[in-house]
Amino acid sequence: MAAMTWQAVQAEALRRIRAREWPPGARIPDEEDLARELGCARATVNRALRDLAEAGLLERRRKAGTHVALTPVRKATFEIPIIRQDIESRGQTPGYRLLSRSLAPAPAPVSALLRLPADAPLLHVRALHLADEAPFCLEDRWINPAAAPGVETADLTTISANEWLVRNTAFSGGDIDFGAVAADAGTAALLGCAKGAALFEIGRTTWAGAQPITAVRLTYGPGYRMRTAI
Known part of the structure; x- marks a missing residue:
């Protein structure tokens, strides 16, 4: 062994x-x-x-x-939710659709964010989460396979990358940002809203020590209200 x-x-x-x-x-x-x-x-x-x-x-x-440490985190922490469970907690029926997956080098901004070489192969996953059959969240994620053993062969048609990572990888920290973005034509078509509509977006990276695990952009449909714990 x-x-x-x-x-x-x-x-x-x-x-x-x-x-x-x-x-x-x-x-x-x-x-x-x-x-x-x-x-x-x-x-x-x-x-x-x-x-x-x-x-x-x-x-x-x-x-x-x-x-x-008696107080291991001396600042507010953000709980990483499983999107399916977030939808269920709102009294809605979750759905999920894998849009694409591929193994390829990430764009330069993503590689820089994860502090990886430009030619490092990452798993790129795009998926649409549904609530009562209506678009809820667009997941655009890059995963470092070296930090998530098994993800390359995982069946991401039945479980989202979000849920798979939460259940199968341990992280020690990360970064997160929140903001409003205007829907471009492609995002508007997927989320069922007008082009230019104001959408809530979360950007997040997670790490296991010095090793990057994933970088993701989660874009939510109009009217989304975030619920979390600190």
Whole structure:
């Protein structure tokens, strides 16, 4: 069996933190013990934990060991919703349509946003989410396959990339922006609105430590009201 990568070690550490196997304030096992348990080199564990410490999830002190932060996030956090569940929470019936998927280098702005080489192959997915059979949200997403093992073979005709990533990848942080955009002709046709209509758009990137997972633009139909938790 191949040794675990630092990304896999980080994902396991994140799982234990979120499952409260390592509760806030608890001292986690020493690097040597974790390396022995997970079947990898101590340097691999060190790399994974260093990123989590930089993200504020762990506190590392010399001679005192590594502890789960009591207040791991010192700022408001945005919950990444599963769009299907968001629609269901509004009392509507969700629907989903995969518009396209391809593996190709991303446009320069996307590669720069994810800090990846211009020729790095990314999975590009475009999908339309429906609520009571009416257009609800247009998902335009680029995924780094190296950070999401299995996504290249996932059946994204039955589950959206949004839901697949939430269920199958662990992230440590990201960036998000909100804004209003005017619908171009293509977007207006997909969302069933007039060209030039004001639409609510969310741009988001997520990361596992220093490794980018995805960059997505979610464009919602007219009248959308965002609901989230902080």
